[in-house]
Amino acid sequence: MHSTASSPAPEWLVVPDDANDLVPSVWPVSARRADDGELFIGGVSAGDLAREYGTPLQVLDEAEVRRRAAGLRGAFDAAAAAHGTTARIYYAGKALLNTSIVRWVREEGLNVDVCTGGELEVALAAGADAANLGFHGNNKSAAELERAVEVGVGTIIIDSTIEIQRLAEIVVRTGAQQRVMLRVNSGVHAETHDFLATAHEDQKFGFPLTEAPAAVARIRETPGLVFTGLHCHIGSQIFGVAGFRESAARVLDLHQQLLAGGDIPQLNLGGGFGIAYTRVDDPVPITELADGIVAAVAEECARRGISVPALAFEPGRAIIGNAGVTLYEVGTTKDVALGVGTRCYVSVDGGMSDNARPALYGAQYSARIASRTSAADPVLVRVVGKHCESGDIVVDHEHLPGDVAPGDLLAVAATGAYCAPLSSNYNHVPRPPIVAVRDGASRVIVRGESMRDLLARDAGITQ
Template structure:
């Protein structure tokens, strides 16, 4: 959905749309905040990224395809690194992880956050220094914790008493003293989808602040002396634009830190406020820039520390979506265009919910544009859908495309770098797309597309 449109497109609307929805003045226009920084239209109207025509990219690598603007991703890494120059920035690998991206974020000075043994394996294989890795997860296995200890992972975010006991036993057995943070459930209702809000009381993550388990966990670590308690951790959710939730979270976590100080005379040196910073998926989204986020979060922490008479701890944040999300768009080929009795026009592409489950799972909104050419046709309000056997297989719920969109056209959907490839599936036995990184007019494959042979290789029956 483009910047000149009158409002957000939510829910089910017909081909004419509600009264406030107006077609764009130029259906070929690109809204800058939705696209990677090096995206433009060429002389003949086709989309280009870092100087490379998307038609050439599609011809070489096929579709569907995730296209990553490497310089854009690196610039976003630097923006966070510079904004939080006195603090630590952990890239949240769950958003999207592969060896090439690990190397990019490491070269730009970021730390890395992983939340499974598989993500840890990718990080180590890519050469990420283990002391720059943080390990999340609400159910880390003995094998995963053992590997983290053997590798020398810099910090482990402890999520439960079971894990605390498990990690303490492993550390004692190996004679090591890993750094840990206690994940605190602060009771904040983030303004986001219920499935990605993570700090309210009734959910699976962390130790409850209100119930007293967070304080009990911290005191246990200090009293046993096997693990090194470095600080507290709070993560309130994802795709958040309002910093008021972070303010409440910081206040409650620092109150807990003051209680720990009063109980044991120990002031913890670190505070992690998590990530979840929102990005622009449509023109209605207005995300903050990293410097503004840094200024606001520091001001919040400094104010609350002064109120509790605490020294200001070293702050860390965990952006994932905010770094990789806008740096990637997905390139599709149109297969069919179907007008359903004037009710709606469906533009079917060669991917769908297997490469972007977020629309079906979270009712997420996306934008789209005709990518292989410009068009002089008027705007058509269409629904971009996938090829899967589900009526909920929707990529973009409602978008204005040129009325002459036709089979064989390329359509690009921006903002797909986060949680699209990482949550992709083989539903209907559709191979997952590859990922191409583009820089200075050259494209390189960093995750190859799956093939039918890959699918059959796992079928040992």
């Protein structure tokens, strides 16, 4: 049933028939309950993971990452081939990046997108061919651009006139040939949180469509810079095709105009494909999304009498988001009587230091007791962290069994994207490790921090 006016729960929150269930769209395919109710991910039990690595703990299902990466590549390859073109998939490293993930996605046939010098170095350290990297960012320093050109980054996405000048100085001095794209704002505001919608005009990324021709002309007249196409990203956590269709139409108007000055082999439409964080989220299946977006581009090209360019896309969350599960230990529970009911506050041993998204964006998540199942009736809970902030919320609205108690392991689903990258040491809490699971085995892929690590940066401490 749905929540009512007599409950403090939002109307979208469904009271589950079983507060132990694992909604397939939210959890990794490998997530299952053992006969005793314990949660397994990638064939490894939550209890074993907590005992070996401690909590909080970010668990990443390697097979899920690979399955989603391969699925995206296959879907867009097929959609592009149906319209006589090709598609290239770049994994958006900002979602979660480490050397293991770079190797996984490269082995599944994906390229990698980075947006800082640090991300570039991680990709290179993983053995990625620089020619298969894209380099984003609205404020790439001269040193970052110098490094990108030096190692042979395949494509640099130019974000400002100043970057054109910086790159021009580098390629003229070094004699390098550097492929570049120009990021533009289509003016399409994706149906998402304002902080996640990145193509409307009043924001920091890219060029307005009206200013792009002059920027492209400057690129084309610069020896050593090779203009390969336009790039546009309309936002994140997008569930439909409509925004991509409208954005593509506007960008293809510019593309057609620029063809008068030379070939434009590629069009990059970014990423932002949505995933399910809760049972009510209903993302479009990736094959349907790929077919719809590519068909829209082909239709717009046919309308203008131009060839369909090679396409590129940059999913991150859609590959890594649902592959991640964070394990916590419950420390305290507290029933709070409200004017329209009661909410149980469930405090865990992590919080906004390992997942800032609820505080930043009001992001919603799903949680389940991981160490057991329970026949207790569902109760409305808010899962909160240990930080000295009232906004330290991990899961804002959820139903858990009414006997949730200190010592229970709690699993929060779909934490693979933007949790570890946004983590901090707020309140001097160490950042947790990231552990990969697959086929019943686990291994650390990012080491957790210790108190020694935290104190090591304090110059006032004598060693």
